[in-house]
Amino acid sequence: MQKKTAAAIALGALAGIGVGAAAVSCGASKAMTDLAMDRKIPGYSRFFNVSGKKKSDGGFSAARKKAMEALEALPRQDVTIRSADGLTLKGHLLTCKYPRRLIIAFHGWRSSWSRDFGLVAPFWLENHCNVLLVEQRAHGDSQGDYLGFGLLERSDCQQWAIWADRQNFGLPIYLAGISMGSTTVLMAAGLSMPESVRGIIADCGFTSPRDIVGHVAKKNLHLNYTWLRSYMIDRNFRKKIHMTTSSYSTLTAMKQTGIPVLFIHGTEDHFVPIEMTYRNYRACAARKRLVVVPGAGHAMSFYVNPEACGRAMREFWKEFDLTE
Secondary structure (H helix, E strand, O other), rough: OOHHHHHHHHHHHHHHHHHHHHHHHHHHHEEEEEEEOOOOOOOOHHHHOOOOOOOOOOOOOHHHHHHHHHHHOOEEEEEEEEEOOOOOOOOOOEEEOOEEEEEEEOOOOOHHHHHHHHOOOHHHHOEEEEEEEEEOOOOOOOOOOOOOOOOOOHHHHHHHHHHHOOOOOOEEEEEEEEEEHHHHHHHOOOOOOOOEEEEEEOOOOOOOHHHHHHHHHHHHHOOOOOOOHHHHHHHHHHHOOOOOOOOOOOHHHHHHHHEEEEEEOOOOOOOOOOOHHHHHHOOOOOOOEEEOOOOOOOOHHHHHHHHHHHEEEEHHHHHHHOOO
């Protein structure tokens, strides 16, 4: 009788531990999803080092801040469109003399148009590009409650391309993105695009929400990314945007697209591993180029080697503009 009682107590204790562990896992999964997706940044976000970046970045942050301020000071035209699901999305159009092409640029996760493109936008303008810098949904002055990791934003990208095509700019259009913006334009390549869209410039994009969430959880947050946690995160994604982390991927889009792609990635990226760009490159069915920048961290390729990145972009435009 005593043995049966002891066994029952032991089983009850184990069950309690299991329930407690599941509750902790559920709470951590919700916290991760809220931080990843909610427009309002949770107060506990300071406890999460999602980027895996080092404390010293070789002056990149200071240079980016200076470039951001300079870009924001340039004259621009503010424009808006409506997304397919009824949101007002905002963009900023910068023009140059004698434009030969239009670049529509999409910034990264929890970033901004001026922060992510302050360094490269002057290069674009100097090289005869009009530049439309988009504020992604749930960022800045664009509406939206949730960040979609490209799942929602790919449709926004399509709408911006259609809007630009209808403005009769008469210019070839290039879609450009960095980090989550890169994933946005790569996923959008799987959708129908105007014929004026001639190419994509994709800097350090991830392959899917599932891949990047799993990578960050394991490598940067040092969490055990179990099947249960993956299931819970998917459940939270579905509640917020009615899709899961594996509903779509850049790999699927790349297998379907005929739009040429210039891929760029740094070898020291600890947020989005360069292997994801290698996978995108291998999957791409269209004409493609790849620039690997040794020593560059996340979103730092143009800063580390502007000559190589700039040369690759000029060659890419020359091949696909059909105007030079």
